[in-house]
Every structure is written in C-alpha cells, then in structure tokens.
Amino acid sequence: MELITLAHGSGGKSSHQLIEGLFYKYFRNDILEQRNDASVLPEILGRIAVSTDSFVIHPVFFPGGDIGKLSVYGTVNDLAMSGAKPLYITAAFIIEEGFPLKDLEKIVASMSEAAKAAEVKIIAGDTKVVEAGSADQIYINTTGIGILPKDMNIGGQNAKGGDKILVSGTLGDHGTAIMALRKGFEFVTDLESDCGLLSGMIQEILQAGADIKVLRDPTRGGLAATLNEISQQSKVGMLLEEGAIPVKQAVRSLCEILGLDPLYIANEGKLLVIAAEEDAERVLAVMKNHPLGKDAAMIGTVMDSPKGQVYLKTEIGGTRILHMPAGELLPRIC
Amino acid sequence: MELITLAHGSGGKSSHQLIEGLFYKYFRNDILEQRNDASVLPEILGRIAVSTDSFVIHPVFFPGGDIGKLSVYGTVNDLAMSGAKPLYITAAFIIEEGFPLKDLEKIVASMSEAAKAAEVKIIAGDTKVVEAGSADQIYINTTGIGILPKDMNIGGQNAKGGDKILVSGTLGDHGTAIMALRKGFEFVTDLESDCGLLSGMIQEILQAGADIKVLRDPTRGGLAATLNEISQQSKVGMLLEEGAIPVKQAVRSLCEILGLDPLYIANEGKLLVIAAEEDAERVLAVMKNHPLGKDAAMIGTVMDSPKGQVYLKTEIGGTRILHMPAGELLPRIC
C-alpha cells in the first residue's frame, strides 16, 4: 500500500507527481492549469464574498460523508449564507506522513464531486506533509470566493423583534454520528452526518422574494451557539419552542445516554433562517419543498428584549435559558 | 501560563473570547468587523489573483522571523509573483491544545505587522484546536486575493531562449537557518531566515517597464526545483553560472558539513526573475537598488534546448545537470 511520505511535500519530484497524478487529475480546470504561484481569475462583476475554514475531523471517512466533501460544502455553505453565489475555492492539504495514498485519492475524488455539485472551480492548492505524529491523518483548508448580487444584505446583525426563526431539518445529526464512532464509545446507530450543500436551497429561498434577515449554518456549538451569536450581533432576544425543534429519535437517544443536549451538537448541512414574520410561512414552504428541507420547521421568534439572550419554552411549558456553550462537549456519565 | 485548550476551538464562549480578545484586537478592520460566515468585499475592478499556502514550520519562532510573518509574506509574495497588487488575505489556524496563549499572541501580532507592511487586510479567519499530539504546535493557512493590472502576463510558461535569469540575493538562508536549529544538530551560526516581503521590489521592477517573463520565489526545493519547474512549463533549457550564484559563506559551510547543496535549500524572501535579455541589466540595477536586493545577481541564461533541463557551469568550467530534487533533503554524514 503506497503511503504519503515527507518527499510528497518537499517541493521536488514526488510533490510534482502527486500534484499531477492526483490533484490535477481530479480538479483539472483552465485556471488551475496555469500552474503559477498565484491563479488568475477573470474579473468578478460585483461585490465579493470570501470565507475560509480548516477541517480537522476524525474519522476522515464517516457515515454520510468524508473530510473532502465536508471541506467543500462547508466553505460553499458559508459563502451562500451571505446570499452570494459561490464561484471558486482553494484547497490546501496538511497530510501526516504514512497516510495511505488511496485514502487521499478517495478524499480528492469526493472533493471533486462536491465541487461539481456546488458548481465551483477549485482554482489553487497547496500540499504540506508533516512528520508522523504531527497531524491526525489529514487536515484540509478551503477558502471560497463568491459573487454577491446587488443590494443583497443578509447577516447576523439584521434580526428584529417579531422575525421568525426556521431550521431546515433535524438537529445534531452530524455531531452524534461522529460521536457514536468515538474510540471507546462504539455505539451502533444508523445515524449519518447531514454533511450537505445548502446553496441550492438558499437560492430557492432568495428567489421566493422573501425578506430574509439572517442565514447561518449551525455548525460547531450547534443551534445554541449560532442563535446566541446572532442574538448578540443583532442585540435581540429569542424564544424557541422546544416542541417545534426537529431532532431525530436516535440523536435524542444518544444524547440521553451521554447526558448531552442536541441543541449544542454540530450540524454540517442544516440551514438556519431568520425571516420577516410575514414571509416566514412562505419561506418554510420553500424549504419543505427542497429535498434537504423536508423536516424544516419554524422553531421560534425574535424578541426586542432581553438583548443577547436565547430562551427555550420547554414541552411542559417551562422556560429556560439556552446559554452559549462553555468549553468542549464532555459526555457525562456520572 | 495560559494555554490553548480544546474549548478555544469548540465554537462556544472560549472561542468567542479568543476571537474578540486576540484576533480582532490585532486584525481589526471594517470587513472583519462584519462577523458573518462570509466576509463581503467591495467590487474589484480587474482580473483577480488568488494564492493559498499552509505554513507548518518548526520551530515557530526562528532567527529572522516566525510562522506568523512567514504566513503573511509567503502568500503576499505568491500573489506578487503574478504581477498582482495584493489586497486581502484570510488566516486559518490549526492549533495544538497546550500551545501557550502568549506565543499565539506573538504570532498574531507578527501577522498584523506583516499585513500592515504588505498593505493587505486580513478579512476572514478560522480557528481549530486539535488534541495534544495531533499537530506540531500551530499551523497557519493564508489565502490571498489581489488585483491584476490590465495586460499583465507573467508566468512560468513565458521563458524564451536568450532570456536572462536573475536572483535578488543569497540562496539557502532560510533553510539552513532552520536546519541549524534542528534537534540533535545544534549548530551555532548567525544565519537568519530571509523571510521577507517581495511585493515592493516587484512593483519597482514592473514600473521600470522591463519585459518580465517570469517571477517566482524559490521556496521549498530551492532554486533547483523552481528552475526545473519553469524549464518544464516553458519548454526551455537553462544554463547557470555557478560562480555567479550568490550564497552566504555560512550557508556554504553548513552545506559542506551536512553534505547538502545550497541550490536545493528553501528561501523565503528571494525573488527569481526571468527577463528579456535586453532588459536584464536594467532589472538587475533596480533589484540592486532595493534594500532586499543588494546581493542581486544575473546567474544564467534561458536556452531553446534541451527542453526541460537545467545545467550548471561549475567554477572550474565543468557542466552538470541541476536535477529536480528527489525526496526529502537528508543530511549525509557518511
């Protein structure tokens, strides 16, 4: 089995063979073909959206996806959250020596497929190989570039009292699917990461002509972190209906066993929308109509005050604060 | 001493504190201030240059620089190699838990200073924290965006027989400065990395109105790798004059001791120029006039054939092939 070695990152022959034989094979396009220190793009006629993320997931292959797909969709989604049309991404790899070449090929193939689905070109790349023990197999950074339609103004600062909060589907799928695989846990579930492409759904929502205030994908820190962020940015409060929040049975179950809360668990293909009250039902209908939105739900309301606080109305009618998460999620057993 | 923990990468409170208290403190600008999933840039009126690189250097602080400065200049330099004016960069951090916060602050401060020197804004960022033993302290990805003047056409594909090859200074400084520090080697030298900003020198060269074919920074793989790349891209041969190639005494010495060749050693602030023969002297004069170019030299000539080969005329008048480096550089003792 061929393995990645330090030579593949040395800038010499092996590096070039890897670039030619693997990256160009899967990513090939006219811009990448330039093979210079910088890639030259044609002029973009409008404002530009840019987003960057590094992906460090373990395991690199997981039910519902892999680090390659995740790294493309993650950045494309972040671009789409501004209302932009994603156009280009860069891909920079940090690989631990000893990583199997065939696994790298699977990841690169998956990125290529994801880029096609997202209609973005991979226009620049970089490969570094670090010594065994200096990375956990492979890390990928993607940076995305998109074009923003004129007058588009979507962002976490725009929520207003009365606006409605919607999510595109069940929460916590990605984080629990990964956690079930954690060494020493070994829970057997049919949970899959929701790793998915949200730019299509967003385009449909925007085309519906609704007044969209905020779009965001509740990744690290889950819904709780995302809503707390927005409530601080917009200086508003929020009230969620626990009973309206879609959570899969198995996600709920694993969280019960480990003493965790699904609202704090990461998602990788869920869209959070804050829309003007009068357009909310229409937006919900568009979301439900999309293949990734069949479990979409309206889950709460923005309030003018108290500013920066998110509340949850529980199913039995009680109310509690949904805090910003503190620290790393630790399963509680005791 | 405060250390980076997994909590700093969890997307919760600690993450936000790190972003506010450190990254925004040093990088603050109107675009970063948007605080959304994607950053929105004003329209760029022209073709766009993009480059991405991850930086994985050990040690992170070294004579002549640090990983922060390196990560900014590295990407800005790559943009400049296309003739572009660098405008923006993104910064994505992968940090090993246990990394001292004060070292992170030093790195971030250094990036901020470098960005100011390079006149680029840091417009988007990302922070991931990985478990102890899953990274070597800190890795930084930077992706740069620049604007390309009309009709600018510089690239590795443009070299022609008769063109002259120039370098902006002594070769091998960065790689040997780092190598001297390698655990178990512990050579004492006054070598410093040449880690430096090349966009200024390039602007001066371009303003001189010379016919510039190729610009490149001979980083990983050194001069040998870079010239081999270009000779393949342009389908030309090259002949270098060993005696004309500037190499510092201490670099030469360390290479003798370790059985290495300075032409294969990495540089982080050297510019390679291929210019039309008639303009070469003028370009050299501009380079020598620049603070980073006082050791600039004309080191060789492009030949129509044999294609894809780089030759070196030795000081005693012999000739040898300067191959593309193969594999990792290993000091030879025996």
Added chain:
Amino acid sequence: MCVAVPVEIVKIDGTEAWVNFGGVQKMVSIALVEDVKVGDYVLLHAGCAVSRLDRKEAEKTLELFKAYTMMQKE
C-alpha cells in the same frame, strides 16, 4: 447524579448483551442483573445494567398518574 436510561435487551452473549435505546445499540455488561432475557428492559449506567425494569410497575405508575389527573378533572 447518575445518568442512566432504560434499555431493551436485544441479544444476550453470556454476561454481556446488545441493548437498544431508541435506535442506539451497544454491547453492555449484564453481569449484575438476575434472569434477564431478550425483550426485557434494564437500567443502563456506565456500561453496566444496574437494575431490571418492571414493566407492570411502569404501567401501574402511568395508570396512577392518569388516575390522579382524572380525579383532578372530575
């Protein structure tokens, strides 16, 4: 103080058993519960079944709750 959930025994293998809890399955120890069989429910804590669940009692409790609230409505 002790996060624990009622899980259904799916398959027994000596002192270990596969259990199911709302779509999550795991191999756990049943060394500390007497006479359990497939289909039984046990209380799972820290990888160990620490008690058997009495289904009749569970139903009785629910009935009791309902009775109480009926009384209320009357």
Added chain:
Amino acid sequence: MCVAVPVEIVKIDGTEAWVNFGGVQKMVSIALVEDVKVGDYVLLHAGCAVSRLDRKEAEKTLELFKAYTMMQKE
C-alpha cells in the same frame, strides 16, 4: 565516502571543543586527536575530530600545485 571538513578549534573544554567552519560553530569531540590547541585545524566527521590538519603540509601542497602549473606555463 566520508563527508568531513577541516575546522578550526575555537575553545577547548576537556575532550570536547567548539570548532568553527566558515561561520558555523559546533561542539565536537576531540577525544581522538592528540595535542590540539586553540587555532589548530582538525578534520571533523560525524561529530568527531578524526585527524589533525598539518598547516605546513597544506601550504607545501599548494606551493607544489603552483609549481606544477608554473612549469606548464614555462
């Protein structure tokens, strides 16, 4: 077969010494060379001085080279 260079002794500390070679300094073992003092040159290989350099012989060799090439020119 053996990468080795002539280095100058800069400072002696028992059987170890700091040596200098064109601006590169390192602590090496001088346990295997007799009677060296600061300013002497030794041959450094794998962290060990394995031979003393005889400066007079070095100059003689150079003279010899020059003599040979003189002869040529005549």
Added chain:
Amino acid sequence: MKYLTEFRDPALTKTLIQKIEKKAIQEVIIMEVCGTHTMSIFKSGLRGLLPPQVRLISGPGCPVCVTPQSYIDTAIQLTERQDVILTAFGDMLRVPGTEGSLMAQKSKGRDVRMVYSPMDAVQLALDNPHKEVVFLAVGFETTAPAIALSVDQAKKADIHNYSILQSIKTMPNTMEALVVEEDIQIHGFLCPGHVSAVIGVKPYRFLSEKYGLPAVIAGFESLDILMGIYHILDMMDKKDYKVVNEYTRLVSEEGNLKALEMITKIFEVTASVWRGLGSIEGTGLKLKQEYENYDTVKKLGIQMASEQPVKGCICGEILKGKACPLDCRLFSTACTPENPVGACMVSEEGTCAAYYKYGEFRD
C-alpha cells in the same frame, strides 16, 4: 425511548402542577438530593411552573461536586508519571484542583483518557501492558457496582496494571448527616432514583421513622418529580410521614441484590471526605484487603495530596441546602462553567452550573 417519554407527557404534567398548586398552602422546602433531579428540573423549566411556596433546593448528589480538591490534585500528580494512563468519566476532566484540572493536563499532552465505563479502563490496561491504567473511581451506589465489577474482572483476568483511585461515596448516611445539622430547614426529600435502584427502599426509612420527615424515591422525568412533590405535600398535609416509592418500575424494596453482593464482595464501608462537608463516617466505600493490589495509592506508594479549602466558594453551604448559588459572591463573575472555581460549577448537573445555565425566565 420507551419508559422515558411517557413520563414526560405535557398534558398530564400540567394537570399535576394544578393539583400541586391546590395542595401547596404553606411554604415547603424540598431537597432533591440527586444532581440528575436538579438537572432535570432545570432543563424542563419545572421550577418556574411550581407555585412559589414550593421551594426546591439541591443536595450533595453529584459525585463530581463532592469529590475533594485533594483528590483531583492527586490525580493531576499521577498524570505527571510517564508510566500511568489516567482514565476518568467525562465530567471529571473539568474539575479544578488547587491548580489546573485533568483537562489542562491533557492539554499539556499528559495521557488522560475519558472512558464511558470502568470496564473500558480495564480493556485499556489489557491493550497497554507496559502502563499502569488508573481509573478515577468516583460515584455513588449506582456506579459502585460497575467499578466493583471492573476490579473483579481485572482480578479474574490476572490483569496487574489496573488500579483505582478511590473516592466512592454512599447516600443514606450522608443524608442523615444533613438532617442532624441544627440549622437545616428541609421539610421533605426527593430520594435519588438510580441509587435506590441498587440499594432499594429500606435504607431511607430512618428519615420518616427517626426524623419524621417525608421522603419519596422518584424517577427523573417531569411526571416522576411532580408526583414526588405531590406525595410529600400530601404526607405533610396528612401528617403521615413515610418513604414512598414512586419509582417502582426500577426500585424494589430490597434493591438489586446481585449488584449489592458485588459491592460487598469488593468493598467495605469507610469514612469519606466530601468537598465542603468534610469527612463523614460511614459514607464511603474502600477496597477490601484482598483487593488492595487494585488500590492506586497503595500500589504505587503515593501520598494523597492535602485538602485546602477554596477561598470564597460556598459549595459546602450549597450542598447542605443552607445557601443558594446566588448567595456566592464568585457566582457568574470569578466562577463560571468555563472557569469553574468550586465543584458545584464543574459538573453540568452541579447546583451552580445548573443555576448559571438554566436561569429562569418568566414572561
């Protein structure tokens, strides 16, 4: 989630609350001894739904909360040994010692591993024959059987590189220690359901028989808790004090005899040091002499660190029900979940953490 969600039924909950409202004619202070009750009450927002005259206070029922600081300090010292792999339940990692925590040690690259079960630690010992695998044995009677089983299995499998750092605690004597304190004002107890699943009903009888206090062994779902409260009010109303078992589906009169047998096979009763409460006779379990090879302290010949009280932290008072987190001047300023000072802030079910995270909101 069979046998769980049924006991959360919103409609039944609401009518039960109405019944409690009618019953609660005077101020009643009820201690939920168990941290899981505390958590459940806050997570469901139950406190805000109860009439104000029903006050729920939280007891010492989180094993992480009551673990003394010296214990963490000792565990931290152990992580500095290259020959040790330290294993612990997830929430132990954040508990602050005098300086740092196990999480901080892990950040520094020390070999600290989270396990789901003590049996996983035994497996680690098998997989790492050249290391001593130490398990941080904390917990109450619910957890004690699993820990006992791990020692039993290790001994049977001839595993010599597994040991436990002991701090297992027991409930009934601890509750008695609270009750005998003069200035405590508790009218009734919600007894810990999962501890009871192991020990049964009997050990609580002293509450009613000796101290005339009503007590209910209750499950953790909203209906269970409300029914527990209702029973206490009802007993107070009728002045007929008993220990009512509301959790009959999991708790029998005698408890789980097989689990109790395993506990007594491996452990014997001892005094135990509780954070904030000090040493209490008869509230701990320690390895019997024939298992002392599995005692990390004896085996590695180490010394337990000495206990230093944390300045300003009133955890002890809170655990006794004498104070509430809002009485602590460190609460939410110097002491937060991301930077906890006392143990009550450390565990997600610790009283202070619960107050911090699920602070109430009445609209």
Added chain:
Amino acid sequence: MKYLTEFRDPALTKTLIQKIEKKAIQEVIIMEVCGTHTMSIFKSGLRGLLPPQVRLISGPGCPVCVTPQSYIDTAIQLTERQDVILTAFGDMLRVPGTEGSLMAQKSKGRDVRMVYSPMDAVQLALDNPHKEVVFLAVGFETTAPAIALSVDQAKKADIHNYSILQSIKTMPNTMEALVVEEDIQIHGFLCPGHVSAVIGVKPYRFLSEKYGLPAVIAGFESLDILMGIYHILDMMDKKDYKVVNEYTRLVSEEGNLKALEMITKIFEVTASVWRGLGSIEGTGLKLKQEYENYDTVKKLGIQMASEQPVKGCICGEILKGKACPLDCRLFSTACTPENPVGACMVSEEGTCAAYYKYGEFRD
C-alpha cells in the same frame, strides 16, 4: 572555508587539466575507491573536462551502498519493536530493504531518528532510559573511531540501553579483493583520503609492492583529484609504481594513532558481507567480547535477516568497476533516486545516483 576553497582554484585547475591532457597518451582506467571522490568529480563536472582517454570508474567506497539488504531488513524489523529507538545517519534512511526502508517505517510512525553523530545516539539513550537505543553502525575507518568512542563512552557512563547493529567495514583488504579478480582492468587507484587520515599510508603499499599498481592518496577538492590523476599518469609514464600521498595536510604515514587505538580497544577484525560482493575475509570490524553487551544482535537475542539478491540490479558489478550504471536496464526507469532499487542509487554519492543526478553535458 580555509584549507578547502584554496584547493578548488579554477585557474590552477585549468592548467592542471592541460598538463593531464598532454600526459594522457593512452587509455587509462582509474578507480576512485571513495564515494566522496565520486561525488566531488560529478559535482564539479570534472569528468567532462578530462581527456576521453582518462576514464574514471567508481569503487565500493560508499558505506551505505555496500550495506547488505539483510542488514536493512533487520533494522526494519527492529523498528517494529515498541521498546526500540532506532538511530542512523541521514542517508541510511532511504536505503531499500527487501520491502520498504527506514524512511517508510518512519512514515508509518515507527521511532526512527536521524543523528549527526553516534554520540547523539548515546545522548538519546540517556534521555530515554526505558527504551533501547540502537545505532546503525555503518561506515569505514573514518567513521569507526567515532562509533568506537560512543561505545567506550556508553560503557564508562554505565549506559545499558545503547547498542549498535554492526556493519563497519574496512578498505585495504577490500581493495585487494578487487585487484585479485581476474577480469578487472584498473590501471591505478585514487585512495580514500579520509579513511587514510585515520589509517595512514602504509596499508596501501601492497598495491604497488604486490600488484605493481600506482596509487595516490588524494583529497577531495578538484586540485587534489587532478593532482592524483596526474601522479598516476606520471608513475605509469615512468613505470615507477608507488603509493603517493597527495593529501599530506591530513594524512600521515602512520595515520591517527589515537583513533586507531580506540578502534582496536573496542573492535576486532572480522569477515564482512558487502552488497554485491558477498562476504570478504578481513574487511569488517566487530565488537570485542568485553563489549558484546553493546551488540544489538546479542543483546536483544535477534536473528539477522537473510540476504536475497535484488533482481536486475548490477550494483555488485558496478562496485567492482566491471560495469557502469548505464549498463543496468533498471537505471533511470525502475530505479531512480526517489525510488531506488539498489544501494548505488540510494546514497547521494552512490555511483548510480551520481550518474543520474550529474549526467554530463558538453556544449
């Protein structure tokens, strides 16, 4: 770089070449025994400057080249042991065994470390008392003193976790083994300068005295090498065969007695297996009995792997000067520096690697 650059003087070089051109009236085949000579000749492009009738061929003078495959296989097996840290000179890491290399082992996360000096390996042993630090002891007489010193120091410092996997070789008997082969056509020898710095001039005398062959002990700079060639041509011209010492600045008649003493203190002469040449009597060094605790094979009770010839590789012929790399059908196709088949391609100074990297170009 004093005493180095003077001996590369371009002007003197050119006149010396002219002198050689005049002197070289017939075909002369000269073997540079030493890999560093090979490297130096290619790096300076000297070969292309010499008249075509002077042919330089490369001998077995690279210790990495001549290390048998079985030795690498054994080293690879050692890296699979969790209790071993394997240390080696940089260029050993790329040497292919039957399957993989030490570099590939390192890629897989095995503990393989490059050292600059054997003394660094001893230091590693001190720093890692729970590990056995094995040093791959390869080299000729130049390197043997440093390795001997490392064993001597380890013994004196009472370090019991350092040992060497032995494959130290010696030159003069090897050269004799080449000379006695019937079909070898060598007119003269450039003797290895740095080996000679240790062993002196005497051990080469048999070349002229017994076989009537001219030999020159030469340094590694271009003037040194050219002067060596000139001396050989001159001796052939005059039919007066001697061992000329051109490298008097570093090589004395007796060599470095102190270094030789250290060698004989620790080692004794033995047979040694050379890749491509097989076992040759009197061409190796092994630890004396009183140091056998420092012999990895004896200490760890391991077996050396058995030697399997590499198919298609003609390294053996090349080392004997009977073939040149271009005669090998694997050269530059299946066998390249990034994927070396035989040892001659592995070392940067290996004959095949040198041919590959510094292929000549005459304009």
